[in-house]
Amino acid sequence: MKLYLISDNIDTQMGLRLAGIDGVVVHGEEETSEALEAAMERRDIGIILMTPVAMSKCEALVKKYKLERATPLITEIPDRHGDSDVTASISRYLKEAVGV
Numbered sequence: 001m002k003l004y005l006i007s008d009n010i011d012t013q014m015g016l017r018l019a020g021i022d023g024v025v026v027h028g029e030e031e032t033s034e035a036l037e038a039a040m041e042r043r044d045i046g047i048i049l050m051t052p053v054a055m056s057k058c059e060a061l062v063k064k065y066k067l068e069r070a071t072p073l074i075t076e077i078p079d080r081h082g083d084s085d086v087t088a089s090i091s092r093y094l095k096e097a098v099g100v
Contacts, residue, residue: 001046004072006035008053012079021049032057036074040065045072051079 005023007013013023026032032054039048055062055076062074 001072002044003047003049004039004042004045005049006032006039006054007051007079008032008057009051009079012051012077016049023049026054026057029057033061036061036065040069040072042072048072048074049077050074052076053079 003016003021005013005016005021007016007023007025008027010025013025016023024035026035036048036050036058039045050062066074
């Protein structure tokens, strides 16, 4: 199973490409949603990595897939524009997952 990146910037894509991870750079809500839907249909992808900006452009679709499908796993990765406060990110994930 492969990792796949959906990014809003070329820097993140180039960095992960150097590590052997394929992906796509998207702009806008429609293009991001289409890229996510296409990646979800590929059987060779096990984990979809998304930058915070890309994920924010299709949050409802991401939540829908996370609730309805076990694979591939969708996860957010930080990028150069990302929030450097790891504690806040973990707290937000816990709040979403547990509702606390």
